[in-house]
Amino acid sequence: MTGFYGHRPTTSERHHSWELLRRLVHMYPNLPWLIFGDFNEILRDEEKSEGRLRPLCQIQRFSSVVADCALKEVEFRGPLFTWSNGTVSERLDRGFLNPEGASLFPNALVQHLDVGASDHLPLLHNLQGEVSGRKERVHRRFLFESFWTKDEQCTKIVTNTWGNDSLVSVQEKIKDCAENLQQWNKEVIGCVPKKINALKESLQKFPIGVATEAEKQQREAIKEELEKLYSYEETIWKVRSRLNWLQEGDNNTKFFHAYAKGRGRQNKVEGVFNENGVWCDSMSEVQQAFVEYFSNIYRSEGCVDMELVLNSIPCKVTEVVGDSVSEFCLKVLNEGEDLTNVNHIFISMIPKVTKPK
Incomplete structure (x- = not known):
């Protein structure tokens, strides 16, 4: 020093x-x-x-x-x-x-x-990266993990939730589906890295060349489960790293992990400068700075050809939820259906510089 x-x-x-x-x-x-x-x-x-x-x-x-x-x-x-x-x-x-x-x-x-x-x-x-002052705790929103789609149980949960006649509105179905997926992930999928470590320890009990047929079957079952979890882990870190040009299946988990960690440090925003050049790092100050800055940016001046805009948006609705979502959207467009309960926007900032502020 x-x-x-x-x-x-x-x-x-x-x-x-x-x-x-x-x-x-x-x-x-x-x-x-x-x-x-x-x-x-x-x-x-x-x-x-x-x-x-x-x-x-x-x-x-x-x-x-x-x-x-x-x-x-x-x-x-x-x-x-x-x-x-x-x-x-x-x-x-x-x-x-x-x-x-x-x-x-x-x-x-x-x-x-x-x-x-x-x-x-x-x-x-x-040097540890913490600055003085308490940070407000932020409630983590629901995030759909793409590796869930590799498990058949995920499709069953979505199908059963969407087929539940007691859930009338799309909002109810989305909320219930998210809760069911989170509960399933917590109870069944669990922490993937911890499960991998536990299975690797179990595998040591059944080394190559085990004598009995039962031990061989046990070893193969552990290896099969490990392979599935490795696939989950690789997908998790591939999504977080956003390296779409690198394919899965080549044991790139460590590379994805390192890249995602570096990207997370680079993109993390501890605070922002408002339009007056004042540093804001509390939750309320950052919110106010964003509202002031974006209040005049995300405002429409009208659209000449809405059909062209809609046709340019790729369709991502699955067969399971498609009918309900389409029906809801048509009600919004044709009958003025209330959007209050679903009109939530998460703005994701794409940094143009390293270490954005």
């Missing part, structure tokens, strides 16, 4: 700071390293507000030394700027990890604390 201070009085002397940084990074090349402090320089134009524009050559020199040293910037939470003289604001303070440090602490975070009388904000580093 190293505290760093960039040369401030004259920018022409700042190259000494960058040369020092290059020497430091090569002193212990194989050890995890965190370097943080006041670098007295910015990496991007948006890290300065008001005042004269920062010369591009200065930014490029700082960027070059970061690249030459293979340093990874530690994700921050809080206000963008860390220094202000009352007029000009800049982000001069930050932290970096070398490749070994980034591998050891992939979720490291630094929080910009807006406290104290200094013209610099203090930095609170947490």
